[in-house]
Amino acid sequence: MLELYYSPGACSLAAHIALEEAQLTYRLHRVETSKGQQLSEDYRKINPMAQVPALRLDCGAVLTQIPALLNYIARLRPDATLLPTSPVKQARADEWASLLTSALHPAFVVHFRPQRYSQDESLLPGMRREGKAHDWKMLQHVEARLPGGTSVLPGEWSLLDGYALVFYLWGLRVDLPVTDLPKYHQLARATAQRPAVARVLKTEGLQFATDALVTPEEKRAS
Numbered sequence: 001m002l003e004l005y006y007s008p009g010a011c012s013l014a015a016h017i018a019l020e021e022a023q024l025t026y027r028l029h030r031v032e033t034s035k036g037q038q039l040s041e042d043y044r045k046i047n048p049m050a051q052v053p054a055l056r057l058d059c060g061a062v063l064t065q066i067p068a069l070l071n072y073i074a075r076l077r078p079d080a081t082l083l084p085t086s087p088v089k090q091a092r093a094d095e096w097a098s099l100l101t102s103a104l105h106p107a108f109v110v111h112f113r114p115q116r117y118s119q120d121e122s123l124l125p126g127m128r129r130e131g132k133a134h135d136w137k138m139l140q141h142v143e144a145r146l147p148g149g150t151s152v153l154p155g156e157w158s159l160l161d162g163y164a165l166v167f168y169l170w171g172l173r174v175d176l177p178v179t180d181l182p183k184y185h186q187l188a189r190a191t192a193q194r195p196a197v198a199r200v201l202k203t204e205g206l207q208f209a210t211d212a213l214v215t216p217e218e219k220r221a222s
């Protein structure tokens, strides 16, 4: 059985959503990064980078890096078309995965974990401040690039929407005005209302996300 190592609300949420959307059977292992559990010797044997997510495959091998996990999971369910298959759409999907991994995620790392880049305590508050300003710039960049509608790829839900949701929620958590980004907000709302995503948000204890993105009427109707 597939085994996902995750931390609630971390970027591993994208892989968790993918497994649930794919309707695969999997086991969850909670590794709380806020408590430093990813740094344990035991976890480093699973992922030497000491990061979540990690996905243990049926053959025992461990796969890391979200784009790789999303691609792998999508290929296990070709019938569900969780990622596009035509060359141009596939390239566009790869472009988004790269953008989220290499621009959005690192912006938040400077904000959340500046100590990774400097040992000088006096520099950290400024790095946090600058990091947060850069987070906002990157979220606005996503807004500008989104096609409109409810998904990252025009008119087509994909696993990238779950990945994009991660950074929207991080913005929400640190009080960035993400609700003022109309396309991104619409995408986040539509994604949070998908039954598979709602189950994952509940399992990870991310009630704040559901409260922000799903109205009481919508909750009652689901």
Ligand SMILES: N[C@@H](CCC(=O)N[C@@H](CS)C(=O)NCC(=O)O)C(=O)O
Pocket (backbone or CB within 6 Å): 010, 011, 012, 033, 038, 050, 051, 052, 053, 064, 065, 066, 067, 101
């Ligand atoms: N490029 C990696 C990034 C993984 C990553 O940075 N994970 C974070 C959680 S969002 C983590 O485990 N942080 C703990 C740490 O760096 O100590 C991926 O795509 O999976």
